[in-house]
Amino acid sequence: MMLAAQQFPRLLAGLVPGATMSFANHQLIHGPMDLSRHGRAASEHPLLLEIERAGLRGYGGAGFPSATKIAAVAAQQGRPVVVINAMEGESLSGKDMLLIRHLPHLVLDGAIAIAMALRSDRILLAFDSGAAGARRAVERAIAERPERGTPGFPEIVGAPLGAAYLTGQETALVAALNGKAAKPTLTPPYPFERGVSGRPTLISNTETFAQIALIVRHGATWFRGLGSERAPGTRLVTVGGAVARPRVVEVPGGTTVRRLLDASGGVTESLQGLLVGGYAGTWLPPEAIDLALDPLELSEYGASLGPGIVFALGESACPVAEVAAATAWLHRESAGQCGVCINGLGAISAALLELCDDGYHSGSYGEIERWCGLVSGRGACALPDGAAAFVSSAMATFRAEFEQHARHGHCDACLDRRVLPLAGQELLAPRPSRRLVAA
Amino acid sequence: MSRQLRIDPIACTGHGLCAELFPERISLDDWGYPLIESGELSAELSEHAQRAVASVSAVAAKRHR
Numbered sequence: 001m002m003l004a005a006q007q008f009p010r011l012l013a014g015l016v017p018g019a020t021m022s023f024a025n026h027q028l029i030h031g032p033m034d035l036s037r038h039g040r041a042a043s044e045h046p047l048l049l050e051i052e053r054a055g056l057r058g059y060g061g062a063g064f065p066s067a068t069k070i071a072a073v074a075a076q077q078g079r080p081v082v083v084i085n086a087m088e089g090e091s092l093s094g095k096d097m098l099l100i101r102h103l104p105h106l107v108l109d110g111a112i113a114i115a116m117a118l119r120s121d122r123i124l125l126a127f128d129s130g131a132a133g134a135r136r137a138v139e140r141a142i143a144e145r146p147e148r149g150t151p152g153f154p155e156i157v158g159a160p161l162g163a164a165y166l167t168g169q170e171t172a173l174v175a176a177l178n179g180k181a182a183k184p185t186l187t188p189p190y191p192f193e194r195g196v197s198g199r200p201t202l203i204s205n206t207e208t209f210a211q212i213a214l215i216v217r218h219g220a221t222w223f224r225g226l227g228s229e230r231a232p233g234t235r236l237v238t239v240g241g242a243v244a245r246p247r248v249v250e251v252p253g254g255t256t257v258r259r260l261l262d263a264s265g266g267v268t269e270s271l272q273g274l275l276v277g278g279y280a281g282t283w284l285p286p287e288a289i290d291l292a293l294d295p296l297e298l299s300e301y302g303a304s305l306g307p308g309i310v311f312a313l314g315e316s317a318c319p320v321a322e323v324a325a326a327t328a329w330l331h332r333e334s335a336g337q338c339g340v341c342i343n344g345l346g347a348i349s350a351a352l353l354e355l356c357d358d359g360y361h362s363g364s365y366g367e368i369e370r371w372c373g374l375v376s377g378r379g380a381c382a383l384p385d386g387a388a389a390f391v392s393s394a395m396a397t398f399r400a401e402f403e404q405h406a407r408h409g410h411c412d413a414c415l416d417r418r419v420l421p422l423a424g425q426e427l428l429a430p431r432p433s434r435r436l437v438a439a
Numbered sequence: 440m441s442r443q444l445r446i447d448p449i450a451c452t453g454h455g456l457c458a459e460l461f462p463e464r465i466s467l468d469d470w471g472y473p474l475i476e477s478g479e480l481s482a483e484l485s486e487h488a489q490r491a492v493a494s495v496s497a498v499a500a501k502r503h504r
Contacts, residue, residue: 343470
């Protein structure tokens, strides 16, 4: 295998803002994808070994080793289905939509390579039906593929779905693709055992397939040529909040938070905290700016990059109001199936709203923290776990602000505006306040 | 074969009967939903667990009628 020169960026090479890269331009930039040497199927497949050597981990949030996941599907009886998960229900993330709308062929290359290795005849690209321009980009890209209709190649089908926070959760996505409500189901059976149409199903994040498209071309050694030992390769991170240019950036694994923020135009005001990993992620104090985005270093703070999200909270925002609003949103986005979400997350959310607006007098501060511990690990999916981590890390990071609110209720900053984007809610809109209405 | 008790959190309605029948390993949270103390079940405890599991099925069956 020829070792291509290291270029940067990798995934975002040739990206033209506002335009979808054509198949011809995609081939020009990345070269053709030679699948002939990846002809053999199942677990001994050379591509699978290459992905394992690359140390590729899924970019959808959980960071599960991709080779293990693919091998689990390969070991099943029956012809598998490959699902590209571009649902991106996490409104702090923009990378999946960027890939689908602007660089769809990188994603499709990776999915085709994996489908061929698994002898799968069907690729489903699940995306948000409401996202502007997504449907057209997907339809065009699929129509452009030269393999289309060629015997031995998988059929690629776009699956526009109503987006919600949970639709990208794997068992909920399988349910939605099977024509049912997009709600998580009890596991086992896992999607790799029984997924779409009851067939073994590989579901991976959009970026994971895009990275595979490059591993197919250049191999594991090349892949590991950028990034760190524990975070090999590059990854896309959506940077938001108090930065000059909120955006999706590609960075080598293990880079620092500070460099990410610099790549997004730098901070626009001094920070009071950083949210790493999104709404299932962890709040960290401003000192975390010098942390490396390294799984081990982050895990020491109980954090992970999740689906690649860093949000900078400026000092002009009220962390309590932001966290209360986001937690209420998470509670609404829950499928409402399990007691812990309906009651536990409901209690946490109600307490935070009360604490934020009026001061918390109906219970104790410590009780909210205890509830966070109580809901973790007890739902059918990880939504309560993620929400609890989001809330408890906020209460630890912004202790003074939370205690202030618990005693006195709302502050000037929290009547002003919201900075955390919540799907279906107006951003930066003045928030209706009971206090103001009463005044 | 070791046996473990597990709750189906989607099917669970928070009736609380299971905790009454198997207090050795099941308590209820602030909202009446079961908290399982993990660990293997001895033969004796397995019997109690079985009773708790059966009670849940009975409640579910009633709910269906």
